[in-house]
Amino acid sequence: MSQGGMIVGRAEPGSQVMLDGRPLRVAPDGRFVFGFGRDAAPQATLTVTGSDGAVEHRDFAVAQRTYDIQRIDGLPPSKVVPPDDLTARLARERGMVADARRNTSDALHWADPFAWPAAGRISGVYGSQRILNGDPKQPHYGVDVAGPTGSPVTAPASGTVVLAEPDFYYEGGIVLIDHGYGVSSTLMHLQTVDVKVGESVVQGQRIATLGATGRATGPHLDWRMNWNEVRLDPALLVGPVPTK
Template identity: 70%
Template sequence: MLAAMLFLAIACPAHAGLRLDGQMTQGGMIIGHADPGAAVVLDGQPVRVAPDGRFVFGFGRDAPPSAVLQVSSPDGQTEQRILAIAQRRWDIQRIDGLPPSKVTPPPGLAERLKRERAAIGAARRHVSDAMFWAETLVWPSRGRISGVYGSQRILNGVPKQPHYGVDVAGPKGSPVSAPTAGIVTLAESDFYYEGGIVIIDHGYGVSSTLIHMERVDVKTGESVGQGQRIGLLGAAGRASGPHLDWRINWNGVRLDPALAISPMPDN
């Protein structure tokens, strides 16, 4: 499915200053280029535009088949474009006969999980003026892709939350690095589900979340550069084996990291 998707670099004849780069599909991250000073609105919601006219947005796993993008230039000219969003098929696995403890967290964890969810939510809501989201991303870890965005398991008949990241399997203790620069908004070593977790704000609502690390080497508030080591790969938290789970958010929208980066190198 992904191999058949068209990588769009759209040049708009009706508005010479507008270009959209990215995969126009569920999970895709789009980087736009408009005239400096332009105003951009997506499905009725304003999109932040940089002084040079660049902006970023994306589509979630269950995005509908179309979206409306409106761009208004400083000279008063307005263009409205209907964006066709490719619909994807997801890998759904049904697993029955599991012990209840494998499906539902043990009693007594409610308060801990509530605190951890709140900390993750607050870290992802941090929005800075940085524009590291516009740079070419690098893989935070190298290895076999063992899990993909959008997949979902139904355990004992109970649908679980879809997987919103890409999993990279590798040797325990392998380095994990920042996919691009930013500010660390969360760095914790022992969350229940995530184990070692780092969230990096790349600016304009775009953030990376990296989880299941056995060791975290950065602190909240620290600036990191692209490729800088932030921890070590592991199987901490709820994980079946050593791997890195990498996720990208744009504001409250969960994006597919595999669509925002070149394919994993062979070595």
């Protein structure tokens, strides 16, 4: 277990499970899922209360990671702080993403293996951060895959499309897929968005094409994952990225 990791567990059906005092959703067969964010504490406690009332505590270590921090000074202010006239748009788009994640389904697709949604070269990693003109910016919470514009982007796991927009300011074309129990994938900087909200998709199904839309310096896919509000590292759930 490490920062950015997602864990699938199983208890006796009918059990109640808590992570550091936070109740977890437990499937009828006893499976449950949780994850750790970029800056998660080095220790966590899982508490399982069986249907017979017996309580079991398990303490476990969360491996701490070192992240790439870049400091860039001397940038024009316009490159660091978005213009004031974008405030309303950015708030609206953030609200749309939050609303899409808020209503999560009872699907169990998070329990199946995940797959890379695009092929190419890793150009950005989870947890990295830039300090621009002395101002720490939000860490990068996804993994970037660089590739040719128009190359296919596929669903990393099955689920339901809960957000599909062609032109967000930062994200460009964006698709958000609900995998159930608070687990979701967000795919950004898409050249085209080929699915609609409410559509069910299966792993490997083409849902979009790779692009350089939004705030992007070149064509790539930014794949992010969440467990509720916790930002996960997608690269920990898959093997090496395919190059073709």
